[in-house]
Amino acid sequence: MTDPTPLSNQAISRRIEEHAGKFFEVAPCGYVFTSATGDFLRINKTFCDWLGYSPAELVGSHSLIDLVTRGSRIFFETHFFPVLNLQNSVEDINLTLQCKNGSRLPVLITATRHHDDAGRFLFTSMVIINFTVRKKYETELLVAKKRAESSDRAKSYFLSTISHEVLTPLNAIVGTSDLLKTTGLNAHQAHLQSILANSATHILQLFKNILVISKVGLGKLRVANAPFDLHELVRSVVNSFHFDSRNRGLDLDVTVDEALPATLVGDPTLISQLLTNLIGNAVKFTPDGSVATTVKVLDSTEKRVRIEVAVTDTGIGIAPDRLQKLFTPFTQASEDIHAKYGGSGLGLAISSSILEKLDSRMEVFSEEGKGSRFSFELSLPVADPPDAAGQPGGELPPIRTGRVLLVEDNETNAFLVSRYFRRWQVPFDLAPNGAEAIRHVQANHFDLILMDLRMPVMDGYEAATRIRKLSGPRSEIPIVAFSASASFTISERMREARIDDFLLKPFDPARLHGIISRYLGGPVAQSKAPTTMPFITLREAFDHDARELAAFSVILQRELRGAATELDTAITAGNARAVGDLKHKLKTSLQLLTADRLTDQLARITQDLKNGTSVTAERRQAVVNEVRSLADRLGDEKW
Amino acid sequence: MGILSAQRAHNVRVSGNPEGQPMVFAHGFGCDQHMWRFVAPAFADRYRIVLFDYVGAGGATRPFDPQRYANLEGYARDIVLILEELDLHEVIFVGHSVSSMIGLLAAKLNPDRFAKMVMVGPSPCYLNDGDYPGGFSQEDIDDLLADLESNFVGWSASFTPQVMGNADRPELTQELNESFCRMDPEVALHFARLTFLSDNRTDLVNHYIPTLVLQCDEDVIANRQVGQYTCQQLPDCTIDYLPSKGHCPHLSAPQETIDAINRFLDSSSYD
Numbered sequence: 001m002t003d004p005t006p007l008s009n010q011a012i013s014r015r016i017e018e019h020a021g022k023f024f025e026v027a028p029c030g031y032v033f034t035s036a037t038g039d040f041l042r043i044n045k046t047f048c049d050w051l052g053y054s055p056a057e058l059v060g061s062h063s064l065i066d067l068v069t070r071g072s073r074i075f076f077e078t079h080f081f082p083v084l085n086l087q088n089s090v091e092d093i094n095l096t097l098q099c100k101n102g103s104r105l106p107v108l109i110t111a112t113r114h115h116d117d118a119g120r121f122l123f124t125s126m127v128i129i130n131f132t133v134r135k136k137y138e139t140e141l142l143v144a145k146k147r148a149e150s151s152d153r154a155k156s157y158f159l160s161t162i163s164h165e166v167l168t169p170l171n172a173i174v175g176t177s178d179l180l181k182t183t184g185l186n187a188h189q190a191h192l193q194s195i196l197a198n199s200a201t202h203i204l205q206l207f208k209n210i211l212v213i214s215k216v217g218l219g220k221l222r223v224a225n226a227p228f229d230l231h232e233l234v235r236s237v238v239n240s241f242h243f244d245s246r247n248r249g250l251d252l253d254v255t256v257d258e259a260l261p262a263t264l265v266g267d268p269t270l271i272s273q274l275l276t277n278l279i280g281n282a283v284k285f286t287p288d289g290s291v292a293t294t295v296k297v298l299d300s301t302e303k304r305v306r307i308e309v310a311v312t313d314t315g316i317g318i319a320p321d322r323l324q325k326l327f328t329p330f331t332q333a334s335e336d337i338h339a340k341y342g343g344s345g346l347g348l349a350i351s352s353s354i355l356e357k358l359d360s361r362m363e364v365f366s367e368e369g370k371g372s373r374f375s376f377e378l379s380l381p382v383a384d385p386p387d388a389a390g391q392p393g394g395e396l397p398p399i400r401t402g403r404v405l406l407v408e409d410n411e412t413n414a415f416l417v418s419r420y421f422r423r424w425q426v427p428f429d430l431a432p433n434g435a436e437a438i439r440h441v442q443a444n445h446f447d448l449i450l451m452d453l454r455m456p457v458m459d460g461y462e463a464a465t466r467i468r469k470l471s472g473p474r475s476e477i478p479i480v481a482f483s484a485s486a487s488f489t490i491s492e493r494m495r496e497a498r499i500d501d502f503l504l505k506p507f508d509p510a511r512l513h514g515i516i517s518r519y520l521g522g523p524v525a526q527s528k529a530p531t532t533m534p535f536i537t538l539r540e541a542f543d544h545d546a547r548e549l550a551a552f553s554v555i556l557q558r559e560l561r562g563a564a565t566e567l568d569t570a571i572t573a574g575n576a577r578a579v580g581d582l583k584h585k586l587k588t589s590l591q592l593l594t595a596d597r598l599t600d601q602l603a604r605i606t607q608d609l610k611n612g613t614s615v616t617a618e619r620r621q622a623v624v625n626e627v628r629s630l631a632d633r634l635g636d637e638k639w
Numbered sequence: 640m641g642i643l644s645a646q647r648a649h650n651v652r653v654s655g656n657p658e659g660q661p662m663v664f665a666h667g668f669g670c671d672q673h674m675w676r677f678v679a680p681a682f683a684d685r686y687r688i689v690l691f692d693y694v695g696a697g698g699a700t701r702p703f704d705p706q707r708y709a710n711l712e713g714y715a716r717d718i719v720l721i722l723e724e725l726d727l728h729e730v731i732f733v734g735h736s737v738s739s740m741i742g743l744l745a746a747k748l749n750p751d752r753f754a755k756m757v758m759v760g761p762s763p764c765y766l767n768d769g770d771y772p773g774g775f776s777q778e779d780i781d782d783l784l785a786d787l788e789s790n791f792v793g794w795s796a797s798f799t800p801q802v803m804g805n806a807d808r809p810e811l812t813q814e815l816n817e818s819f820c821r822m823d824p825e826v827a828l829h830f831a832r833l834t835f836l837s838d839n840r841t842d843l844v845n846h847y848i849p850t851l852v853l854q855c856d857e858d859v860i861a862n863r864q865v866g867q868y869t870c871q872q873l874p875d876c877t878i879d880y881l882p883s884k885g886h887c888p889h890l891s892a893p894q895e896t897i898d899a900i901n902r903f904l905d906s907s908s909y910d
Contacts, residue, residue, distance in 0.1 A: 037884040037891060063884070065859060070775060071782020073859045074835065075790070077886035078669030078736070083820050085890040086673055094789045096782065135789070142788060551700075555644045 030107070030128030036121055038063040038081075047128060052100035064126075069104060072096045080109070084124070088113045094131060106135040159214035163207045170207065172416045173200040175509070179419055201240060205276050209350045212273065216353045223357050225546060226539070227383040228268035230295065230307075231256045237275040238293055241283050250283065251290035259297040261305055265381040270354050275309070277347035278374050282313035286371070289314030298377065305382055310375035317368040326364070327352045396424060396513040402447035402520035404428040407437040407463065408482070409455040417450070420509055426516060434463025441467055441474050448519045450503075452482045453494075464497040478519050501591060518596075535637060538592045549639035556589055560631035564624050571620040576609035586627075593634075598626055645720040649691040650698035653725070655683035660754070661727040662686040665718065667736030667760075668834045669827075670820040671697025674735065677893035682900075686731065691721055695826025703826045711737070711837050715744035722752045729754040731904065735889065736760050736860065737834040739869075743846050744839070756850040757900055760886050761869050762861040764838040771840070772864045780835045787828055843872035851903040852878045853888065853896065860886040877903060 024031055030047030034040055040059045048055055051067065058067075068076050072095045084090045089112040097105045108129040114122045177197040185193055215221040238254050275293070282291040291313045299306040318326065326348045352362050355376050366372035404421065408414040409432050421428045429444065431437040435458040437451065449467070453460035464479050481494055481502040494502060503515055539549060563582055570578035583602040590599045601623050605615055645651070652672065655662075662682055664675040672690040679688050692699040693714055707713045718741065722730060730753050734742040739761030746753045766773045766780070850873050854866035870878040879899045883892035 065885075069782055070779040070859075071784075072786055074775075074779075074783045075669075075786040077858075077860045078667065079790070079820070081885060082670045082674060082887050082890055085887070086670075086676070086820070094786060096786065138789060551647065555647060 029130070030126070032064070032126040032128060034064060034124045034126065036113075036124070038065055038124070040064070041123055050099070050105055050130060051097065067097045069096045069098050080111075084111055084113060094135070106131040108134075156214040159210050163211040163214065166207050167204070167211070168410060168413060170200060170204045172413060174204060175416045176419070179423070198240070205273070205280070206346070208273060209277070209346045212270075212350050212354065213346060216350075221353070221357055223270065224267040225265050225381075226268060227263050227265050228271075229262060230264050230266075230271070231260060231262070233268055233272055234275060234293055234295060234309075237272055237279060240276070241279055241291075249288060250286060251292075252279075252283075253290055253292040255292065255294045257295055257297045257307075259300060260295055260307065261300070261382045263383040264305065265383045266378070267358070270358065271378075274351050274354055274376070275311075277351045278311040281347055282311050282315060282372070282374075286313040286315030289371070291315075300382075303382060304379060306377060306379045308375055308377050310373055312371065312373040314371040317370050317372055318364075318366040319368050320366075323364060323366065327362075396510065398423075398425040399513070399517055399520055400425045402426070403445065404516065404520070405431060405437060405440050405444075405446045405449045405451075407431045407434065407449060407451040407455070407460070409433055409452060413452070413482075417512070420512060424513060424516070426520070434458030434460060434466075437463050438466055438470075441470065441477065445474075446477055448516065449477055449479045450482070450516075451479060451499075460499070461493050461497040464494075464499045468498045480515055480519065495588070500587065535593060535634070537594050539639075546639040553634045553637065553639065556593070557631040557634050559586070559589060560627050560634070564627040564631070567627060568620065568624045571605065571609075571615050571623075574609055574614065576606055579609055580606045593630060595630055598623070598630065601626070645717065645724045648699060648701035649693070649717060649721060650700070651689065651691045651721055651725070653687065653689050655686055655688035657687060659686040660729050660731060661689055661725075662731045662733065663689045663691075663718070663722070663727070665691070665732065665734040665738035665742060666693070666696065667734075667738050668830055669822075671822070673697070673820065674887070675733075675889060678889045678896055678900075681893075681897040689721070689725065689727070691718075693717065693830070695823040695830065697821055703823065703829075705829065708826075708829065708833070711741055711833055711839070712744050712748070714741045714833075715748055718742065718745040719749045719752075722749065728752055731755045731757070733757040733900065734759065734761075736762070736886065737830075737837075740837065740839045740842075743842055746846060746848055747842065750848065753848050755904065756846075756848050757853065757903065758850060758869070759853045759889060759896070760855060760858055760861040760866070761852060762865045763840045763843055763869055763872075765835045765860075766838070768838075771868070772862065774859070774862050774865065775835065780832075783835065784828065784831060787824075787831055840872070843869060844874065847874050850876045851900070852876060853881060853899055854878055855881050855883045855885060855888050857884045858886050877906075879903070 025045040027044065027046055030050065031042075031044040032040065032047060033042040040062055043055050043058055045055075048058070051058075065073055065076055076095060080090060080093050080095065089110075091110045092108045093110075094106065094108055097107055099105055108131045109126055110129075111124055111126040113124050116122055174197065177193055177200060180193050181190075181197075212221060234254055234256060238252050241252060279291060279293060291311065294308075294310050294312070296308045296310070297305055298308055348362070355361050358378060360376050360378055363375045364372065404426055406414060406417055406421070406428050408417065408430070414430060414432075418428065418430065429440055429446075431440050433455045434451075437449065438458075440446070441449070451460045451463065455463075458466075460481055464481075467477065467479065468475050478500045479498075481499045483494070483502045483504060501515060501519075503512060538552075563586055567579065567582055570582060579602065583599075583606055586602070587599070590596075605619070605623065608615060650672070662679075664672070664679050666672050666674045671692045675690060679690065682688060694701045694708065694717065695703055701717070707716075718732075721727075722745075728751075732742045732746070732753055732755070734740075734757070736759065739756075739758035740763060742753075742756055742758070746756065762773065764771065764773045765775045767776060850870075852866055852870045852873075854861070854863060856863075858866075866878060870876040879902070881888045881892055881895050881899060883895060885891050888896045
């Protein structure tokens with residue numbers, strides 16, 4: 001047989017065209033052309049076969065949405081159609097179609113809108129994939145995933161709730177023992193007090209660890225950026241173990257590189273937690289010998305320093321095959337470890353979670369019977385040294401003026417606050433909930449209300465709102481809220497309830513003292529030397545979160561610049577009321593910015609205008625300029 | 640106190656005539672403020688245009704708080720906050736789909752700020768109830784929720800920004816770096832439940848603000864009867880029918896939508 005004459009290229013192309021037409025009809029996916037509104041223009045055989053319709057039954061009379069199940073129609077109209085129209089294409093959208101015989105067909109649709117060169121719409125093309133099998137697997141997977149996630153989250157929530165619940169009374173115990181120390185104890189009592197303090201601090205540490213784990217589980221662990229003295233921090237953590245180790249004849253050494261800058265910027269709470277975990281482990285697993293903590297500067301510039309922190313012990317060591325297990329939560333290197341040494345098995349797991357957040361990781365060298373060395377590196381910005389550290393609550397000066405209403409349902413917290421009040425000689429009354437608070441405010445005169453937000457019967461927001469609606473000057477009593485966080489939602493609710501200020505819980509005695517002095521006009525403790533970090537109150541209110549701070553600073557700047565202009569107009573016009581309104585509007589912002597002088601100036605100007613005293617142009621200009629320069633400083637600030 | 644400005648929280652964008660009467664466009668479930676891009680610019684000469692995103696949608700940064708958004712009123716409160724913060728009065732509120740009811744609730748919270756309202760494809764209740772033909776059964780809504788969940792994977796993939804082949808609409812290219820209808824899946828599911836399971840029928844009769852109902856001829860989400868019912872219940876309402884198919888006339892028939900809104904705004908000058 002001889003080969004027939006070869007076909008021309010043209011002839012082959014024609015055959016390919018014919019075959020492509022068949023491909024279109026019998027491809028393993030649906031091909032559909034529709035009008036702008038989804039009316040079928042052309043459908044391939046595969047798609048028709050799936051649905052049990054003939055092309056003639058659909059083209060010209062039906063549109064895609066007619067084939068979509070009712071529930072899917074909502075998705076089609078609210079998601080598929082808008083997005084297709086807005087971006088001209090969508091990919092892999094899952095819809096459920098209804099076949100002629102009533103059965104359901106899950107499909108994935110990828111659609112594109114086509115236009116001619118002049119930009120006129122031509123048609124929409126769709127590639128439709130049968131999704132039945134994948135859908136089944138996907139649904140099963142989704143159910144399993146949801147179940148796993150919800151149980152994990154439930155666990156984390158549980159831990160988080162329990163830890164929070166425990167932290168409040170624990171802080172009260174630690175605070176009470178702090179107060180106890182200042183009451184002139186004899187040697188035996190002092191010894192008992194130190195046991196109380198150490199044990200309480202120990203449990204506090206455990207729960208702080210649990211809180212970190214649960215926050216990691218909920219994706220809520222955040223790193224703060226605050227100035228701190230690392231040398232001091234290392235020393236104080238090591239010191240907290242002295243009581244325990246001294247009885248056992250263990251040496252606790254600290255070696256800090258002299259090149260370490262005095263103040264770094266980082267998260268002192270997390271770093272202290274890391275050190276406590278590592279030193280705690282080392283002390284626990286070292287029957288005798290030494291635990292050495294070293295801080296070495298590896299690298300430093302004017303702006304930044306890279307350090308290595310290491311804790312080396314001469315303890316029992318860890319077998320190589322057990323090293324990996326160390327970092328799993330609630331797992332210790334071996335079961336007998338727990339029997340012999342106790343512990344939760346949380347410390348190292350948490351430490352590595354924390355290090356991960358700090359862009360670092362734990363290095364471990366260990367030899368069984370010889371000892372272990374745990375170390376990590378950190379790269380931290382260098383800060384200017386701060387002036388004064390906070391003072392312990394017992395040594396703050398008495399306030400002796402004004403009367404405070406303390407509204408708090410938690411007895412330990414109420415007890416602790418009232419102890420400080422007595423120390424500072426602040427007269428006060430106590431109300432266990434919002435409803436009681438209102439009765440007190442109606443019956444007596446108060447200069448300040450300190451109120452918890454979450455209380456039974458009537459919460460803080462509701463109580464504040466109602467107090468603001470009372471008649472006479474009592475509706476204007478400053479209200480300071482105890483809040484567990486400064487989140488946007490909470491602060492917005494506070495603003496709505498016209499709460500003037502807030503104090504984070506668990507509270508720092510110095511801060512409590514500061515806020516009370518400010519509202520009652522008592523002596524301000526030596527906090528007048530401002531911290532070297534500008535806008536520290538603002539930073540703390542946002543947990544030193546640079547992103548939130550930068551965003552919020554923009555809002556503040558806008559507010560301040562707007563207010564400067566309005567202020568200019570209002571003072572020029574001698575409008576006391578308008579100036580007063582502005583003062584009120586700016587109050588929270590100025591407090592956050594610790595612009596006390598500006599607050600005073602505004603108050604004086606308002607008063608002068610009310611009294612009919614005119615305000616000179618220089619004075620007006622000065623205050624307006626100050627508001628503007630505050631905005632400028634915010635704009636220049638690096639968060 | 641950390642005060643999140645409503646403007647930042649809801650990605651508020653103000654444009655148009657700064658001296659003009661404010662016109663606030665509220666997007667519906669499933670999308671974000673981009674939905675209005677074919678319609679809103681037509682009013683920019685005469686009106687001050689305000690666009691925003693609901694919590695969980697588009698560029699909104701407000702953290703989702705299930706308690707705050709336990710009902711549609713939570714969403715309405717956000718609108719009121721925006722109006723108060725921008726100090727808008729005499730507002731013409733244009734709401735699509737569920738935003739019609741959210742706008743209605745916002746007007747109930749603060750009626751003084753609203754002058755007129757346009758409801759595009761409104762439905763006070765999507766579920767069938769006795770004689771009331773909402774259009775959907777509980778099973779249908781369950782199907783929708785299943786669709787939503789199943790689509791979360793594909794959904795995010797669909798929203799990567801892409802170049803659009805729109806030579807005739809060069810103004811669209813500046814939006815290339817943004818994606819349309821971004822949403823937080825968890826919030827979207829919650830919003831879907833609220834949208835399709837809420838019943839605001841009793842709120843209609845107390846809404847005294849002059850309102851236009853824009854009803855598409857063929858809308859499977861909000862059918863004709865529902866549109867007519869809505870308008871009958873509203874004390875001061877006009878209904879206009881658009882010869883358009885689907886639930887999004889502002890996308891499929893933008894010019895007809897613009898014309899209908901203009902007719903309504905011009906028919907009764909505010910007194």
